Amino acid sequence: MNKYQTLMNVALTAMAPIVWGSTYIVTTELLPADLPLLASVIRALGAGLILLLFCKIRPSGIWWGKIAVLGMLNIGVFFYCLFAAAYYLPGGLAALVxxxxxxxxxxxxxxxxxxxxxxxxxxSAVVGVTGIGVLVLNSAVELNGWGVFIGLIGTCSMAMGILLTKHWGRPKGMSLLAFTGWQLTLGGLVLLPIALWHEDFPQTLTALNITGYAYLSLIGGVFGYFVWFRGIERLNPVTTSFLGFLSSVSACLLGYVFLGQSFTQLQLVGSVAIIVSVYVARPKPANNRAR
Structure with missing residues (x-):
C-alpha cells in the first residue's frame, strides 16, 4: 500500500467518527427527548435492514455465530453501554472513559x-486521552463508579469487536455492504427488546423527528459503519481506534458552530493534542522501492 492509498484509507475511515460526532446535535435538536435507546435501535436496525434489502446474501455455517458476536460487540453491547454510561456520568466524563x-x-x-x-x-494514546480530557471536561465533574464501569465494558466491547473483525475478516463471497448490514441488523435486534422495555415509542413524529432518524440511519448508520468496517479491513486495528478520537472534536466544533456553545483556547489545545495523536499513530506506508 503506497503513501496515497494509506492517506485515502485513513481519511475515508476518519469520516465515520466525524459523522458520529454529529449524533449529539442531531439527537438534541431533531429527535424526541429522552429516547436514546430508541434512536440507537433505529440507527442500527434501520441501517442494517436498508443494506440487506440491496445485498441479499446470508451468512452460512459458523459465520452466523461470528457475525452475531461481531454485531453484539460492535453495535449491541457498545450502544447500550454508551447510553447507560451517559446516564450515570456527565457527557464529558463518559467520552473520556x-x-x-x-x-x-x-x-x-x-x-x-x-x-x-x-x-x-x-x-500517542496518552496524548489523545489527555486532549479529550481538556476538550470535554470541566471542574464540576462528579465521578460515578457504576457509570465508569459500564463505560469501560462498552469500550472493551468495541475494542474486541475491532480486533475480531480484523482477525476473522468476512465470509468469502460476501460484500462489505452485506457484512456491514448483517452486523447492524443483528446488533439492532439485540437492542430492540431493551429499548422497548425502557422507553415508550413517541405518540407522534414531526418532520424534524423523521429527518433526524433518517440522518442517523442513512448517514450515521449506513455510511458511517460501511467506511468504518472498510477501514478495519485496510488499516491496523490500533490506527482505526485512534481515529475514534475525532468524534469528540467533531461534536465540540458542531456545538460551537450551530448551537453557539463555548470553545475556549484550552479546548483548542485539547483538539490540537487529539489531532497530533491521530497523526503520530497513522500507519506508515511500506517501502516499495526495489531492492
Whole structure:
C-alpha cells in the first residue's frame, strides 16, 4: 500500500467518527427527548435492514455465530453501554472513559492476538486521552463508579469487536455492504427488546423527528459503519481506534458552530493534542522501492 492509498484509507475511515460526532446535535435538536435507546435501535436496525434489502446474501455455517458476536460487540453491547454510561456520568466524563479504547485495543491485541506493543502508539494514546480530557471536561465533574464501569465494558466491547473483525475478516463471497448490514441488523435486534422495555415509542413524529432518524440511519448508520468496517479491513486495528478520537472534536466544533456553545483556547489545545495523536499513530506506508 503506497503513501496515497494509506492517506485515502485513513481519511475515508476518519469520516465515520466525524459523522458520529454529529449524533449529539442531531439527537438534541431533531429527535424526541429522552429516547436514546430508541434512536440507537433505529440507527442500527434501520441501517442494517436498508443494506440487506440491496445485498441479499446470508451468512452460512459458523459465520452466523461470528457475525452475531461481531454485531453484539460492535453495535449491541457498545450502544447500550454508551447510553447507560451517559446516564450515570456527565457527557464529558463518559467520552473520556470511552476514549481509552486505543489502549485497550493494544492490550487485548497483545494478549489474545500476539500483536506487538508500540511505544509510539502508547504515548500517542496518552496524548489523545489527555486532549479529550481538556476538550470535554470541566471542574464540576462528579465521578460515578457504576457509570465508569459500564463505560469501560462498552469500550472493551468495541475494542474486541475491532480486533475480531480484523482477525476473522468476512465470509468469502460476501460484500462489505452485506457484512456491514448483517452486523447492524443483528446488533439492532439485540437492542430492540431493551429499548422497548425502557422507553415508550413517541405518540407522534414531526418532520424534524423523521429527518433526524433518517440522518442517523442513512448517514450515521449506513455510511458511517460501511467506511468504518472498510477501514478495519485496510488499516491496523490500533490506527482505526485512534481515529475514534475525532468524534469528540467533531461534536465540540458542531456545538460551537450551530448551537453557539463555548470553545475556549484550552479546548483548542485539547483538539490540537487529539489531532497530533491521530497523526503520530497513522500507519506508515511500506517501502516499495526495489531492492
Amino acid at each position: 470511552m476514549s481509552i479504547q486505543p489502549l485497550i485495543v493494544m492490550g487485548l491485541g497483545a494478549i489474545f492476538f500476539q500483536n506487538k506493543l508500540s511505544v509510539t502508539h502508547i504515548v
